[in-house]
Amino acid sequence: MQINDSSGSTDSGLLGALRPERLRDHYLFRNLSASLRLYLSDRLTVAFLAGFVLVLLAAVFGPMIAPYPPDKVFITSSGEILKLAPPSGQHLLGTTARGQDVFSRLLIGARPTLFTGLLGGFLVVLIGVTIGVSAGYYGGRVDNALMRLTDFVFGIPLIPTAIVLAAYFGVGTWSTILVIGCLLWRNNARVFRSQVLQIREREHVRAAQMLGASDRYVITRHILPNLGGMIVLFFALGTGLTIIISASLSFLGFADLALPSWGLMLRNAYNSGYMADAWWWSLTSGFAISLTVLCIFMLGRGYERVHETNVSEF
Amino acid sequence: MEPLLEIDDLDITYRTSSGDLQAVTDASVSIDANEYYGLVGESGCGKSTLAGAVTNSLDQNGDITGGTVTYRGEEIQDYSEKEYNEKIRWKEIAVIPQSAMNSLNPLSRISEQAIEVAEAHTDWSDETAVEKLEELFGVVGLPASRVHDYPHQFSGGMKQRAIIAFSLLLDPSMIIADEPTTALDVIMQDQFLKHLDELREIRDFSLLFITHDIAVVFEMCDSMAVMHGGQVAERGDTTALFDDPHHPYTLLLQRAFPDIRYPNRKLEGIDGTPPALESEVDYCTFADRCPWAEPECRERAPPTEAVPGDAEHASACVRSDEVAELAARDLDDIDDGDGEPVGADADADRGSDESILELRGLNKHFSQSTNVIDTIRASIFGGEQDAVRAVDGVDLDLKENQIQGVIGESGCGKSTLLQTVMGKYEPTDGEIVFDGTPVSEFDKSDWKEYRRRVQIILQDPFNTLNPHFSVRETLMEPLRIHDMERSEERVLDVLEQVRLTPAEEYIDRNESQLSGGEKQRVSIARALILEPDVILADEPVSMLDVSTQASVLDMLNELTDEYGVSMLYISHDLSTVSYVCDRVNVMYLGRLVESAATMDLLDDPKHPYTRSLLQAIPVPDPHHEREWAELPGTPGDASDLGTGCRFRDRCPDRMDVCDQMPRQADVGDGHRAACHLHYEHGSGGETAPTAATDGGER
């Protein structure tokens, strides 16, 4: 990014970096590609990546590739609703108690589920990094205040609080994500802080500070790049946890009933009373949640191998 | 007589994901009973791996692929862990690990740990084990009553001694000490060596002493072996290797080592760096660094052959017999200070009369408590009783184009001093004057200018560079921060200044493609690129191998001459400090206790602490009889200090008056010492231009 021709004209910044030959040489790209190669050298990781890509495809193209409209009620030849039909060639995963195609609903459900998760994960990491890095980098009173805040947030029971807030303030997808994001960052803020405390003492950071670099410069060029892998990890973990928690809230009925997420599907199946009989309905959505989160978690955990660290704080 | 331990043609290979790496090749060493044996080499030379083969503690991926280890006539290299534990471990061969500080289990009492060891190898009762430990505590000079303490109740030096006691617990015939002094300050090292040395009188055992410090081996050991790149280059009697080295590496290593007796001697680094491990070694690993290498050296591994007339002395060099001649032909004589001074005294008159950086009564105290209640209590009941006085009344005057050293043990406050000067901490009291202007009067643009004109070189080459940056990005960074023209030419220039040539080859390297010495050069280049007036150097060579140290030190010296920068050089190692510095300041628990031109300080140290420091430095000469420094205890911590002389509890010359803080007095020719021995009391007549605050403080 800082490469200049000998005339000395400066064109740092993003535009300069985006030229292909510069991009290739840019340090972020270099490191990213190197660790990606190492990352994908593990077969297990590749398998989880494949799983995640599958869910991602379902989330993007789900409505297009679903065999039936999700709300379509199927009628048998004798004119009755095709209730709880077991899996068949027609209905890959059978039908619900209302005669709707489970497979199609599963495909449709990927989008709201994943969307909630990614957004929540983003929020979690954003707040966590901001608080953790500020506390670790500035130290002293800032650190004290932020860590007391973190302690306080740790004392808030997550699901009960979410339930109360949802009940008193009304239910909405956005507010659910907001509540989750505003509570879950507590886990990673501490880890980011302790990481920054270490990185801050590295000599290249001290050297940059001594050179008179601004705090912003040091944080963006020396601290954040060295946190990179960990940010990815916590984004993954945050995404997974948000999916689980929002599914839990949906299961309890605190969710936008118009959004056909997997959690809501599970609730409908459970409440229908046909849970034991129609396993293709009740269990598939649960497994879909579980496997999606597993793939995301394990992709994050791949970080531990690449960076030879252990993050067990979550 | 049959040797106690004989290692014969040993090969050790590590199996890694990127292929096999041969760490030790055809190594042969033999150690007699009751012999102290030194194993010397730079980092990565395979010395610890060799010891691992003897102690059956190689890493899981390490295998002995050839040769034998014979102990008391029995081959032990193929012993299973169980067999080794039953027959050899601790009863026969005990170990002193590298980091005695953290080796004892912090959650158990020391006596409990001894009982566990006895339980694992003997049928002693618990009482017997504890009695034995008490006896050994007496041997190493620890009070027997403290065997039931927890490790954290011991100071660092006491833990060292406890570890020695542990190694003797089952009366082994052999003790292997792996870099036991590397992490220690010079005075603690001295105490450790003293205990080991005294043990020879009262116990019968052999010692295998593994270290990178050839001086320690020359002092302590009867015989030695020198390793390079997994091969034993030369072995034999210590004096034989010193007087008549038959391997170029031994010879050059000796010359690279500073000797405090001859501070004027020129140190000579060894070209190149220790080789990386290869899958197969069938050549002389030193050939690439050797000034007298021949094609043959790269074609086959030189056989180890005895030196004529000395069956014990053997060298693995095809030109073994010529080494003395070659050295005489190509190298200058090792000068003993008679020749042209190169080191300490070379630039005694360097430096102008103009001050560039002046510290006046500088103080930096840290308050210890961070919680609210204690802060309130302190504010009610007065003062910062608990404050750590890391820097306490330091006066220092750095002239233009001068190198001044600040030396002291870890925890003496020298790093805090440096960081205060650099503006990381605000001084509690006192003033920093840069180029005539007090730092406290700086505005924002002055600070920016200060940060351009004052640069820093830090200690650890392994994290001094951002792993995400290339050399180019690292060197562009200062220009970028100071909005200066970022020209590639400038970067290439500065790379050449620090002798990284050809510069074009280095500029695009990543951090991981540089050796330790090269990283440190890049870090020096980063300091130089802004053409600073002052460089603050914090132990810049302490983590480099000795063969690399010399050339970096020389470079610092030359840069000062060439570009007229000034330097404040901070270190715990008086040998390197005296080599580069024109003037040396000795720091003890936050205060400068002595300050003098380098040669004055070395020739005639005034303060008892300086004397001990000088005395504690090992001398790389087996003929030299050094007396141990008599300095009991440890510096303690810089909080609860009282008002007297900081050094009084350890001082061999303690007097009543030492309960008052001594002031700095001029003892002639700019030589200043803060000791009651060196000025007359009560008269107040003599001049002490920058007398520090005295006893009544606070």
Add this chain to the structure above:
Amino acid sequence: MSQLYYYARRTVVSVLLIFAIATFLFFAFRFMPGDYATLLLQQGASPEQVAKVRQMWGLDQPLYVQYFKWLGNMLQGNAGMSRQFNKPVLEVVLPALRNSLIVALPGVLVAFVLGSLYGALMGSRPNSFLERYGIIPPNVVGTTPDFFIGILLLTVFSAWLGWFPSGSIATIDTLTSTSGWGLYLTTDFWYHYTLPFLTVVIKYMYYPTLVMRGSVVEVRNQEFATYQRLLGLGKWRRFRHIMKHASLPVVTVLPAVTATSISGLVLIEIVFNWPGIGQLLLTSVFARDTPVIQFMFLLIAAWIVIGNFIVDIAYTIIDPRITIEGE
């Protein structure tokens, strides 16, 4: 002075903290929109009736008066009246809490013991199959929502195999024939207890497993562990030493996890129709029964504070390095 002083200070700080949380909760719930009275209004009560109800509960008084009244009551062990049951809050909450704790505490403890052992086993075998792939099962469990674990167990062991009942704490007969603690002595109760208990164990093994694994790997590489190998101490003895060290971080998280487990029980209790505080919370939320909700939040927060206090004291016993004064 130090030891006593430390405990005294910790106690005072803990009490103050709980007090602060209680105060926070009081005001937080006062400012929530949609209180019980408005709910009544929505249900068709006349404004006069609502006003009467507000007056009955003192909701028409100024906030600070309400606060001090509430504080005075709390100090006398009176947490107010539940609006939905018209009974003292304590009488409503305590039986539910008992039902919850009897699942959560043993469940979490068993999970911690089993999880720690499994994690330690994984961590102490470098480069083994277990280290490589053993991490997957706990992750599978950790990524499965707890209510879904419950549903799975119900589907398999209750619906398909018929080994266990499909929910509730006991049959009606047992419930009517016993009172108070007597319930817990019936076999019928334990028959109902098994699946919820298993769900808690399975769900909460994940966390200690991961923490312990990481912790063991770290401790294993510490210098004292290397030295103990050089000393030739037996495998089991070294393993025990490593476990002792490595369990410190696991112990640290125990109170926080038990606290979250109590709140996490909401879902498991719904699935198994278990009359604990989770279920109570949900019904109270739907009924806007603020005093009950508020008190339950206070209980959870107090549990975390007290739990941390206990852990700090336990630490000083396990780890001699932690000196009381040093803090």
